[in-house]
Amino acid sequence: MNVLRPDGMFPMTKSAAEREIDRLMTLHPKGFDLSLGRIRRLLEKLGNPQDRLPPVIHIAGTNGKGSAAAFSRALLEASGRTVHVHTSPHLVNWHERYRIGAPGGGRFVEDEVFADAIRRVGTANDGQTITVFEILTAVGFLLFSEHPADVAIVEVGLGGRFDATNVIENPAACAIMPVSLDHEAYLGDRVELIAAEKAGIIKRGRPVVVGAQDSDGARDVIVGTAERLGAPAYVHGQDFIAFEENGRLIYQDEDGLLDLPPPRLPGRHQFANAAAAIATVKAAGFSLGVADVEKAMQTVEWPGRLQKLSSGRLTDFAPRGAELWLDGGHNPGASVVIAEAIVEQEERFPRPLFLICGMINTKDQTNFFRAFEGMARHVFTVPVNMSEASVPNTVLAAHAAEAGLSAEPVASIENALLLLRDNWDEADTPPRILICGSLYLAGEVLRLNGTPPK
Known part of the structure; x- marks a missing residue:
C-alpha cells in the first residue's frame, strides 16, 4: 500500500515502514495461525515490552470493539490523559494501527520510528516462523513501551484466547463487545463458542465489562468465565445502561445518572458502545468528570464506520x-x-x-x-x-x-x-x-x- 500525498489523492513512493512490511510479507506469508507460543518467544527476546506498558484496556468482540476503543480514547483524552491506541486492521496506511499518546491528543506513529521498530523486531525474530500480525503486534508493544503515556488501549485482532495481543497478563480492565458469528473457521460455528474465545482475554481478578449482547448464550459464557476467574464483571443492562431520551444519551450505573449529548458517531448502537466505554474506563480506575464525558461524546472519531x-x-x-x-x-x-x-x-x-x-x-x-x-x-x-x-x-x-x-x-x-x-x-x-x-x-x-x- 502506498503513502498518500497530503491531499490524499494519488500514491507516492512507499514509505520506509511499508517497505519493511513488504519484506516481512515475503519472509512470513502465512496469514492467521492462532497461537501464543511464537509471540511469547519473540517478546522474550525483546525484553518483554508488553510488561512495561502503562495501564492497559484490552478490548475484544465481533462488532463494536473499534468504536469502544475510539470512545475510550476520547474519554481519556478529554480528561487530559495521554493515550496509546493499537487497532487493526488499518484502512489506508499501516501507521493507523499505532496511535502514540501525546498531550493534546495522540498521533499516528511517525514513519521512521515505525520502520526502526519493525527492523528491530525483525532482527530479534531472526528468521523464525511467525505471522506478520504477530510481528506487528510486537512492534506495537515495543513502541508503546518506549513512549510514555497514561493509558494504552489495545484492540484484539481475531478472537481473543489465542490472539497475539493476549500476552497482556494484568490489564487495568477488559471489555468484550457484542459477539456474533464471524471467522467461524477459526473461532467456531456457534455464538457460544465464539464468546468463549473472546472471553479468553479475561484475567483472574481483573475487571471485565460486558457490552450489550444480542445472544443470552454469549453473555452467559462471558459472565461464567469472569465468575470462574474471580474477575469483577460489569454487565450491560445489569450494572450499567444507556438509552436515548429527547435526543440525549442517558447513561446510568451505580454511581448515578449522566444526561449527555448524543454521540457524534451515528446510529443508536453507538449509545451502547459509548456506555461500554464509559463503564470500561471507570472499571480501569480512571475518574471521569461530567464535562469530560460530554466532550468525548462530541469529539469521538472512528473513520469508515457509518x-x-x-x-x-x-x-x-x-x-x-x-x-x-x-x-x-x-x-x-x-x-x-x-x-x-x-x-x-x-x-x-x-x-x-x-x-x-x-x-x-x-x-x-x-x-x-x-x-x-x-x-x-x-x-x-x-x-x-x-x-x-x-x-x-x-x-x-x-x-x-x-x-x-x-x-x-x-x-x-x-x-x-x-x-x-x-x-x-x-x-x-x-x-x-x-x-x-x-x-x-x-x-x-x-x-x-x-x-x-x-
Missing part, C-alpha cells in the same frame, strides 16, 4: 445532492446495526437507498444482504481491489439477489456512482448511497476520495 462523506473526489461522481455513507462492517451482525442506523436517517429525511457493496470470500454474503431487504432499491456489487480474497462482483450480485435484493455487478465504485448520476432524474429526491461490505473496501474508498484517517 462515516458520512460530505466532500472529496468520489462525492463529485454522485448525483447532485446525494448523501454518501461509508461503513466497513462485513458480517450479518454488523449489517443489522448498519441497516438500523440507515432507518434512523430515513426517519429524519426519507431518501431512496442504494448500496455499493464489495465483500471478501470469508464472509456470509447472503445473510449480510438480508438486513437490507425491503430497504435498498438497488445494489451495485464491485470487486474489492485491496484483497486477493475479493468475491467476484457477479457472484456477489447473485448473493444479493438470493437475499431478495435487486442487484447488478459493475466494475468499480466510480462506475456505480456514475451510473446513478447519469440515470438520476434531478426532479426526484436525491438518493442515499451506502458503500459497505468490507473494511478493505472502506479503505479503498477513503483513499480514492482523498480523505484518509488522521
Whole structure:
C-alpha cells in the first residue's frame, strides 16, 4: 500500500515502514495461525515490552470493539490523559494501527520510528516462523513501551484466547463487545463458542465489562468465565445502561445518572458502545468528570464506520445532492446495526437507498444482504481491489439477489456512482448511497476520495 500525498489523492513512493512490511510479507506469508507460543518467544527476546506498558484496556468482540476503543480514547483524552491506541486492521496506511499518546491528543506513529521498530523486531525474530500480525503486534508493544503515556488501549485482532495481543497478563480492565458469528473457521460455528474465545482475554481478578449482547448464550459464557476467574464483571443492562431520551444519551450505573449529548458517531448502537466505554474506563480506575464525558461524546472519531462523506473526489461522481455513507462492517451482525442506523436517517429525511457493496470470500454474503431487504432499491456489487480474497462482483450480485435484493455487478465504485448520476432524474429526491461490505473496501474508498484517517 502506498503513502498518500497530503491531499490524499494519488500514491507516492512507499514509505520506509511499508517497505519493511513488504519484506516481512515475503519472509512470513502465512496469514492467521492462532497461537501464543511464537509471540511469547519473540517478546522474550525483546525484553518483554508488553510488561512495561502503562495501564492497559484490552478490548475484544465481533462488532463494536473499534468504536469502544475510539470512545475510550476520547474519554481519556478529554480528561487530559495521554493515550496509546493499537487497532487493526488499518484502512489506508499501516501507521493507523499505532496511535502514540501525546498531550493534546495522540498521533499516528511517525514513519521512521515505525520502520526502526519493525527492523528491530525483525532482527530479534531472526528468521523464525511467525505471522506478520504477530510481528506487528510486537512492534506495537515495543513502541508503546518506549513512549510514555497514561493509558494504552489495545484492540484484539481475531478472537481473543489465542490472539497475539493476549500476552497482556494484568490489564487495568477488559471489555468484550457484542459477539456474533464471524471467522467461524477459526473461532467456531456457534455464538457460544465464539464468546468463549473472546472471553479468553479475561484475567483472574481483573475487571471485565460486558457490552450489550444480542445472544443470552454469549453473555452467559462471558459472565461464567469472569465468575470462574474471580474477575469483577460489569454487565450491560445489569450494572450499567444507556438509552436515548429527547435526543440525549442517558447513561446510568451505580454511581448515578449522566444526561449527555448524543454521540457524534451515528446510529443508536453507538449509545451502547459509548456506555461500554464509559463503564470500561471507570472499571480501569480512571475518574471521569461530567464535562469530560460530554466532550468525548462530541469529539469521538472512528473513520469508515457509518462515516458520512460530505466532500472529496468520489462525492463529485454522485448525483447532485446525494448523501454518501461509508461503513466497513462485513458480517450479518454488523449489517443489522448498519441497516438500523440507515432507518434512523430515513426517519429524519426519507431518501431512496442504494448500496455499493464489495465483500471478501470469508464472509456470509447472503445473510449480510438480508438486513437490507425491503430497504435498498438497488445494489451495485464491485470487486474489492485491496484483497486477493475479493468475491467476484457477479457472484456477489447473485448473493444479493438470493437475499431478495435487486442487484447488478459493475466494475468499480466510480462506475456505480456514475451510473446513478447519469440515470438520476434531478426532479426526484436525491438518493442515499451506502458503500459497505468490507473494511478493505472502506479503505479503498477513503483513499480514492482523498480523505484518509488522521
